[in-house]
Amino acid sequence: MADLEINRLEKYYGAFHAVKGVDLKVTAGEFLVLVGPSGCGKSTLLRMIAGLEDVSSGDIVLKGRGITHAEPKDRNIAMVFQSYALYPYLTVYENIAFGLRARRVPAEEIDRRVRQAAETLHISAVLDRHPRALSGGQRQRVAIGRAIVRDADLYLFDEPLSNLDAKLRDGMREELKRLHQEIGKTFIYVTHDQIEAMTLADRIVLLNDGVIAQSGAPLDLFERPVDRFVAGFLGSPQMNILPVTVTSDREGVALADGRVVPFGSSHRLSRPEPGRRCQLGVRPEHFRTGGADGFDVTVEVVQPTGSRSYASFGLAGTPVVAELDAHAVARPGERLPLTIAMERTVLFDAASGRAVS
Numbered sequence: 125m126a127d128l129e130i131n132r133l134e135k136y137y138g139a140f141h142a143v144k145g146v147d148l149k150v151t152a153g154e155f156l157v158l159v160g161p162s163g164c165g166k167s168t169l170l171r172m173i174a175g176l177e178d179v180s181s182g183d184i185v186l187k188g189r190g191i192t193h194a195e196p197k198d199r200n201i202a203m204v205f206q207s208y209a210l211y212p213y214l215t216v217y218e219n220i221a222f223g224l225r226a227r228r229v230p231a232e233e234i235d236r237r238v239r240q241a242a243e244t245l246h247i248s249a250v251l252d253r254h255p256r257a258l259s260g261g262q263r264q265r266v267a268i269g270r271a272i273v274r275d276a277d278l279y280l281f282d283e284p285l286s287n288l289d290a291k292l293r294d295g296m297r298e299e300l301k302r303l304h305q306e307i308g309k310t311f312i313y314v315t316h317d318q319i320e321a322m323t324l325a326d327r328i329v330l331l332n333d334g335v336i337a338q339s340g341a342p343l344d345l346f347e348r349p350v351d352r353f354v355a356g357f358l359g360s361p362q363m364n365i366l367p368v369t370v371t372s373d374r375e376g377v378a379l380a381d382g383r384v385v386p387f388g389s390s391h392r393l394s395r396p397e398p399g400r401r402c403q404l405g406v407r408p409e410h411f412r413t414g415g416a417d418g419f420d421v422t423v424e425v426v427q428p429t430g431s432r433s434y435a436s437f438g439l440a441g442t443p444v445v446a447e448l449d450a451h452a453v454a455r456p457g458e459r460l461p462l463t464i465a466m467e468r469t470v471l472f473d474a475a476s477g478r479a480v481s
């Protein structure tokens with residue numbers, strides 16, 4: 125059953141069209157991540173759900189109730205902001221309890237819920253402190269605690285980890301996922317960070333310029349992107365895009381320098397017509413060393429990351445990054461025989477950028 129239903133939602137700021145007819149159904153208990161480049165409209169969409177931004181047209185239904193024009197306080201939605209928005213003169217305990225007191229929850233119940241949230245978030249030891257005496261990570265936990273003590277119908281997160289340093293962010297990511305598994309509530313989480321989106325989401329909704337570019341399980345989007353935008357947004361280093369032409373026998377594609385890469389057993393169902401100009405999308409991890417159908421490249425830069433290394437080289441005039449076993453590539457100038465795992469690649473139409481299915 126859909127917990128939240130968004131129908132043909134539009135937002136204009138004056139003449140500027142920020143959200144362009146978004147349809148979305150969110151299932152009860154789902155961890156949905158809205159992701160996309162800066163300015164794509166994800167915060168606007170989240171703020172319309174929360175009631176912090178007026179809707180230009182369309183409607184929002186939460187658990188069967190139309191809430192499109194309801195006051196934020198009447199929506200039973202809890203939200204965690206990037207800025208934390210803690211009350212500086214209240215203790216951690218009172219910050220977490222604040223929303224419950226406002227809703228006249230009995231004191232014993234408040235105490236039980238605050239202590240339980242604090243335990244879940246590992247901040248029981250700092251309940252008597254004020255926000256200024258907390259680390260950034262602890263403040264973020266208090267902000268999350270304030271949301272999760274509420275028995276809300278929906279929990280919204282607007283880039284909650286972006287003010288934390290990289291290490292804390294990694295830790296909090298895992299804790300947020302654990303928290304979601306424990307409490308089983310519906311989460312909608314906004315980020316511009318593709319790693320956060322991939323790691324946290326049950327489902328990713330990737331927005332581009334006010335419209336949904338693609339929605340699906342993280343691995344679906346990663347492995348079967350509908351177009352070059354989706355392919356390029358997810359994955360780091362980015363997918364390599366090689367200009368190619370389908371060979372006359374449709375058995376493979378020719379690179380810009382005429383070298384032919386055979387399809388092998390892949391792309392069998394969707395071999396485009398001969399001579400069609402396409403782009404072959406190859407993720408860095410889809411290069412292999414050695415192999416019978418290989419080609420030699422001259423490595424220009426090697427970036428070791430530990431067990432793997434990124435090797436940069438030119439392939440038929442296109443700069444390419446391959447992720448290889450650290451022991452397979454040692455230094456710049458080295459000649460390296462490589463093959464492409466064609467069954468993992470994606471073929472795009474050169475003109476439209478759409479995946480050729």
Ligand code: ATP
Pocket residue numbers: 137140142160161162163164165166167168169316
């Ligand atoms: P970011 O990751 O940078 O926060 P976003 O995807 O969350 O980006 P939004 O904040 O939703 O983007 O903004 C979407 C578009 O609407 C942007 O082009 C932005 O400049 C514009 N916009 C947002 N708020 C307003 C406003 N109050 N008045 C005019 N334009 C606005």
